[in-house]
Amino acid sequence: MRPDFFPIEDDDEELFGIMAECVDFLEQGESSRPYIPRMVVERDRYGADERLMAAYFNENPKDEYLRRPTSDDIQRLYARHEELHGFPGMLGSIDCMHWPWRNCPKAWQGQFTRGDHGHPTIMLEAVASYDRWIWHAFFGTAGSNNDINVLNQSPLFREIIEDRAPDSSFNVNGTHYKKGYYLADGIYPEWSNFVNRIHALKMRSGRNLKSFKKVPGRMSSVEDAGYAISSLKDGDDIDPIVLPERTFEERIALHQRTSKELRDRNVHHALRHDLTEHIWRLPA
Template sequence: MENCPVAWRAQYTRGDHGYPTIILEAVASSDLWICHAFFGVAGSRNDINILNESPLFNDVLKVNAPEVNFIVNDTQYTKGYYLADGIYLEWSTFVNSFSCPQDPKRIKFNQRQEATRKDVERAFGVLQARWAIIRGAGRSWFMGKCKEIMYTCIILHNMIVEDEGHAISIWDHEERDTFIANQGSTTEFSEYLRRNSELRDSQVHHQLRHDLVEHIWETCRDD
């Protein structure tokens, strides 16, 4: 990729691509607001193993994340979720599309899920359109400089979205109590492990996806 510095070429080259890549993990809402970005992790990375170092779920594990409660198909859930493609793991916080849907319900779900998932691609497309420095070659940049440029452009992008009045999300800026695990404390550590296990619960993942399939089919079957 032309944006990868030559000095880092080998470190950032993935076997399945054959050329250097620097991964940007991002979460965007339908208003194109980028609410999470994680850029520049070295090594052979993909959408799966980048999660091992990503801070995406740190707030959830530290009890700093906003409370999310909703009911779908008569089932109550207590955590938000992210739309992802099929390569992502079956975590309770991911809703993946079906790889080979056959029945009409799953086909309808895939259409809606994939259409909504395009928001993050649209957001990155707008980001590139606004800032030519992201589109241009960056082979001579140091890694730290690449990261600073990317995060700066994302911040400016969000400021523009908010200033233009296009932002539809409500963000809570109030400080929250931080979770501090005391050294040698089994209570806090056990609670941390419990929350981590809930995040990776594949049973909840399948139940949530099933409920969303039924909900979309019942509310949108005439579309």
Template sequence: MSSSSSDDSASEFIINHLTSNSTFQLYKELKCLEAEQSDAESSRRPGQSRRYIDRNREEGHKRLWKDYFDEHPVFPPQTFRRRFRMRRELFVQIVNGISNHSIYFQQRKDALGNNGLSPLQKCTAAIRQLAYGTTGDLFDEYIQIGESTSIECLQNFCRCVIEVYSSHYLRKPNANDIQNLLQKHSEKHGFPGMLGSIDCMHWPWKNCSVAWQGQYTRGDQGCPTIMLEAVASQELWMWHAYFGVVGSNNDINVLNQSPLFNDVLQGYAPECNFTVNGRTYTKGCYLADGIYPEWAIMVKSFPHPADPKRIKFKEMQEATRKDVKRAFGVLQSRWAIVRGPPRSWQLKNIKDIMYTCIILYNMIVENEGNAISNWSDDVDPPIRVNRGPVEEVQYQIQRNSELRDNTVHHALRHDLMEHIWERFINM
């Protein structure tokens, strides 16, 4: 008998022997157990597949509906406003608006025919993140929504809110708005021609890229920040918001980049005529602090006043300018996500969050009856005369020169000082 034949016979004998008793079965069970342990360890490694959690999404929707949206909800309207930062009617309006705008916020079915997350669940997850500044999975047990899905809801919610409501709640003042602003500010603060108060706010950026930290960091801040320029009225409505400038800038640099006065330079701005101390002005003014330039539309206080008129003007100007500071404070207290450093890595997502918070902020101001004027689509935009290329350049140069005229700045400040002093002594 050959050597190969003997080896085959021996192998066949061993296999038959192992198969015939329980030793081979025990060997198979040990191998299966090792494979299961290996799969479990590999699933815990970064980048591998995660464990699936079977969430009861329909039960989460029913719980949310019963607690807040039922005919007789568990929690009263005061609790809803505190937790959602707005009235229930306004929240339902927002949910319906973005649901009609984006298919993402419409309830769909999965591959098995089960209902997915409802619009209320998705919008509630986004609002809670904006209101509390928390992580995406904090309300997983209540809303039944995972962390990655919750973050996705926030990003889509911000984008939809900007697309649907920015034309209304981030609009520039039209002719009716300007007249109401002039009247309200003159009655409450005693400043004729005042359109609002202007200032900037820094928002720290926690996860700023190391390559960008130099341009986003300023010495007095100590960490990377992004700047927001805003103009607020006496009712704390933000008529202008410009966000995204690197934090190494100051208020002057932001002003030179922002589109606040583009319509004035190009001739699109509505007329703004007012008279103070017997003199007529054709441009509205903004109250600003000392760092801003002495432009014709900026009203600054006196640095070191000595006479009673200037002292009184400084007190009134600084007290009135607190409108924009109060607006920043209310914005941060209402939406805690802009009070703490954002955790996003991308600037675009951070900008969407900031503009969304400002839009929702203005919507709440209007819903509670504090807006100075209401939106009107019937107001005709100002007609601008078409000019040639050369005339257009000359026109913008002339408008820019008028805008930066410091003689008008000093004259306007003097007239306002006389007006406020006369108003003070006649009280």
């Protein structure tokens, strides 16, 4: 405001005071409710995931339920899943769930709301075995995403890509596979570690079909049960993970190789064929 256009005199001091009060009133809004300044909420999903991993997925766990499976755990899961459902090499079921966010800020509701839900949600990706043991959980992705978007952000295959995952090889129909697989919905990609759940149901005979259908639903039931199951007992010890020293070029080459093996569609279709042949040989 130029002072030569609006010279300030003694008689105008009261007018300028009223104008200042009007400006403050307009900035606060015309609502009768008290003015509450906006708070900036910093979102750090990757940091939250790291804290979750540090708190629950310890490298030397003793009493933790949420943790990565060891080689003994993998063999136990293989044996139990094959006994119950006839599927060798199955680690568990992977799925995403939407958790309602009642107090979602209005500015974020468009990002966290998907049309088929109609309200803000936060997505949880989890892997569960037959005994409700959830050993992988990735939480915090906006509800407007789908399962593929969450998978591309989650650290589920971090150990496989870094080549430090425990041995999970198995044989089916005379073919040797390096890594176990997860039952997944049809939206998941045709990777070497996924088997479509609908296709698996078609393969399975009617003898254990009812119990097989319960596997994916166990992840949702844990939400109400409030606990998970682990085979680790007091006094058990796990050797710490020792990462090999690699140069930058070696890490790049390793990442390219493991990522290519993970996304190999030929292995996916070969595994599905071998599982089909294996299921049809089972006694009725």
